[in-house]
Amino acid sequence: MRIRNILSxxxxxxxxxxxxxxxxxxxxxxxxxxxSNWIIVIIIMSLLQSCNSQKTDKVIDRLDDVDFSELKGLxxxxxSKGHSRNSNIYFITTNKTNCSPYAVEVDxxxxxxxxxxxxxxxxxCDKEYLDKETIKIAIEKYLELNxxxxxxxxxxxxxxNPSKQEFPTLLKMSSSTPxxxxxxxxxxxxxxxxxx
Numbered sequence: 001m002r003i004r005n006i007l008s009x010x011x012x013x014x015x016x017x018x019x020x021x022x023x024x025x026x027x028x029x030x031x032x033x034x035x036s037n038w039i040i041v042i043i044i045m046s047l048l049q050s051c052n053s054q055k056t057d058k059v060i061d062r063l064d065d066v067d068f069s070e071l072k073g074l075x076x077x078x079x080s081k082g083h084s085r086n087s088n089i090y091f092i093t094t095n096k097t098n099c100s101p102y103a104v105e106v107d108x109x110x111x112x113x114x115x116x117x118x119x120x121x122x123x124x125c126d127k128e129y130l131d132k133e134t135i136k137i138a139i140e141k142y143l144e145l146n147x148x149x150x151x152x153x154x155x156x157x158x159x160x161n162p163s164k165q166e167f168p169t170l171l172k173m174s175s176s177t178p179x180x181x182x183x184x185x186x187x188x189x190x191x192x193x194x195x196x
Contacts (some may be wrong), residue, residue: 059162060192068152069083070141077149099125169195
């Protein structure tokens with residue numbers, strides 16, 4: 001991440017200094033400066049893309065042999081920092097419900113003391129759809145993965161966003177049935193796909 005920030009800053013400095021310089025140059029010299037700057041921009045963009053590929057490879061290598069069966073049918077993602085110093089709040093729901101998610105506050109070092117808030121669930125569904133033990137097991141597994149968002153469908157297809165609360169950027173396709181939205185992803189390597 002640090003290298004990426006440095007490269008982005010260099011790109012910004014280059015473009016700013018280029019604009020200042022262009023005002024003082026003749027037309028012919030402007031063309032030469034612009035061409036060389038485009039080459040530098042392309043090189044920096046290639047380096048940024050390389051950083052993304054390396055990060056993706058690290059995530060895939062880390063998660064490739066993980067058994068996701070404990071998360072089958074569930075969707076979990078980081079929501080925000082918690083109310084106490086070391087806790088975070090996560091949302092957990094199933095793939096087959098129109099009910100609101102459970103809000104779970106947990107400190108990784110005190111997993112047995114997790115706090116489950118079901119008031120949104122009860123407002124939208126009038127009944128609970130996950131029990132405390134299922135939530136605890138799923139949150140424990142999720143925390144082991146060290147990712148931001150995960151969804152595992154009923155066929156075992158795994159959708160992941162390792163670092164953001166946005167659409168999944170990675171898909172590990174199960175051998176049984178491809179997901180309905182497979183056309184939004186392209187093969188990266190093995191059974192892993194990346195969002196187009």
